[in-house]
Amino acid sequence: MTKRITVLGSTGSIGKNTLDIVRRAAPDTYKIVALTANQSVNKIADQALEFRPEFVALADASKASDLNAKLVGSGIETGFGLEAVIEAARRSTDFTMAAIIGSAGLEPTLAAVGQGHHIGLANKECLVCAGETFMAAVRQSGATLLPVDSEHNAIFQVLEDDVKGVRRLILTASGGPFREASLERLQSVSLEDALKHPVWSMGAKISIDSATLMNKGLELIEASWLFDRPSAEIDVIVHPQSIIHSMVEYIDGSVLAQLGSPDMRTPIAYSMGWPSRIEAPVERLDFAKLSGLTFFEPDTVKFPALRLAREALEAGGQAPCVLNAANEQAVAAFLERRIPFLGIARAVEAALEAHAKGREFTVAPEHVKAVIALDHAARATVDEHIVNL
Numbered sequence: 029m030t031k032r033i034t035v036l037g038s039t040g041s042i043g044k045n046t047l048d049i050v051r052r053a054a055p056d057t058y059k060i061v062a063l064t065a066n067q068s069v070n071k072i073a074d075q076a077l078e079f080r081p082e083f084v085a086l087a088d089a090s091k092a093s094d095l096n097a098k099l100v101g102s103g104i105e106t107g108f109g110l111e112a113v114i115e116a117a118r119r120s121t122d123f124t125m126a127a128i129i130g131s132a133g134l135e136p137t138l139a140a141v142g143q144g145h146h147i148g149l150a151n152k153e154c155l156v157c158a159g160e161t162f163m164a165a166v167r168q169s170g171a172t173l174l175p176v177d178s179e180h181n182a183i184f185q186v187l188e189d190d191v192k193g194v195r196r197l198i199l200t201a202s203g204g205p206f207r208e209a210s211l212e213r214l215q216s217v218s219l220e221d222a223l224k225h226p227v228w229s230m231g232a233k234i235s236i237d238s239a240t241l242m243n244k245g246l247e248l249i250e251a252s253w254l255f256d257r258p259s260a261e262i263d264v265i266v267h268p269q270s271i272i273h274s275m276v277e278y279i280d281g282s283v284l285a286q287l288g289s290p291d292m293r294t295p296i297a298y299s300m301g302w303p304s305r306i307e308a309p310v311e312r313l314d315f316a317k318l319s320g321l322t323f324f325e326p327d328t329v330k331f332p333a334l335r336l337a338r339e340a341l342e343a344g345g346q347a348p349c350v351l352n353a354a355n356e357q358a359v360a361a362f363l364e365r366r367i368p369f370l371g372i373a374r375a376v377e378a379a380l381e382a383h384a385k386g387r388e389f390t391v392a393p394e395h396v397k398a399v400i401a402l403d404h405a406a407r408a409t410v411d412e413h414i415v416n417l
């Protein structure tokens with residue numbers, strides 16, 4: 029039976045890899061319902077003409093005439109602004125890939141969850157900024173969340189076979205491009221250095237998050253919500269080869285892991301095919317050629333973002349939302365060369381401190397509008413501090 033799918037964030041790294049799997053599948057395996065992006069007119073127009081979705085939405089309404097001109101006569105419906113992206117997410121599907129970057133993905137992903145179908149969840153930020161609200165919406169709609177982050181996908185695969193007797197989850201981290209750099213060197217690393225991930229090919233924001241280890245911090249919070257585990261039961265270990273994607277330790281001492289080449293098309297294919305497995309065009313592991321698998325404790329002095337994320341998870345309430353929004357704002361400033369690399373974690377720490385002084389951290393934002401207001405407040409705090417970073 030043809031699977032109806034929507035890709036939110038189709039022009040990004042995860043979105044393009046999702047469409048690559050669709051492209052390689054037998055005809056009529058998939059029908060694309062909707063594609064969305066922010067402002068990449070040319071990319072989404074090309075995708076639309078190739079995959080013939082029913083609906084295409086751009087969040088940036090100023091691009092309306094450009095996209096309409098490219099799709100004129102195609103019969104493909106278009107829409108613009110956040111409401112249009114949400115409308116795309118609400119259309120009935122069998123599977124939605126939620127791959128918008130950042131907290132901008134929260135409302136569209138919640139709209140997809142509201143349909144109650146299968147959701148491939150790449151957008152970890154929506155769980156970090158609104159975990160309680162998001163998981164309550166999942167329970168209410170009966171949607172199935174299929175984690176796409178390779179670490180969470182690995183744990184999901186392991187737990188599908190045995191959820192009993194779990195002692196801890198072990199998230200692996202590549203360590204990013206600066207794993208071996210000294211703290212002194214980190215003071216002067218360039219944007220280009222930070223974007224050069226040694227193993228994974230990803231979008232700009234997550235590449236910077238990987239360089240600061242904030243990505244692992246966000247994943248820690250994501251894992252806590254997805255698998256209902258406290259901070260104390262989730263460890264992080266640096267594993268530079270990124271062959272083991274994560275592990276689960278059981279009370280009898282057994283450790284089960286999922287392994288594979290570092291290629292996002294494996295977890296993407298897993299989420300698209302679930303509960304069956306489908307082909308993914310990835311390099312196969314050749315164990316005879318693996319030179320070795322190594323593991324290290326993460327260095328939270330060099331990479332304070334991981335410590336800040338764990339502290340935010342343990343503080344609970346509003347802290348993860350502030351952490352996430354401050355990080356997004358600081359990463360955007362780093363991408364625009366307005367702050368140095370080490371300024372990112374300093375900005376996040378300053379926002380968390382400013383917020384802790386003014387508000388009660390143990391109260392979770394109860395609904396989406398409150399989350400968005402808090403997100404904006406945390407971003408404004410970063411903007412105020414930016415001159416000192």
Ligand SMILES: NC(=O)c1ccc[n+]([C@@H]2O[C@H](COP(=O)([O-])OP(=O)(O)OC[C@H]3O[C@@H](n4cnc5c(N)ncnc54)[C@H](OP(=O)(O)O)[C@@H]3O)[C@@H](O)[C@H]2O)c1
Nearest residue numbers: 037039040041042066067068087128129132150151230231
């Ligand atoms: N890349 C990976 O390998 C990887 C691995 C694990 C998890 N993830 C997670 O997957 C998500 C996507 O990551 P990515 O690397 O694919 O990001 P990306 O390459 O930066 O792509 C982001 C997508 O979101 C769209 N977008 C950006 N701002 C938007 C807005 N305000 N409203 C609506 N759409 C917007 C972009 O459209 P435009 O093209 O128009 O800007 C693009 O389609 C993130 O949450 C990330 O943490 C990614």
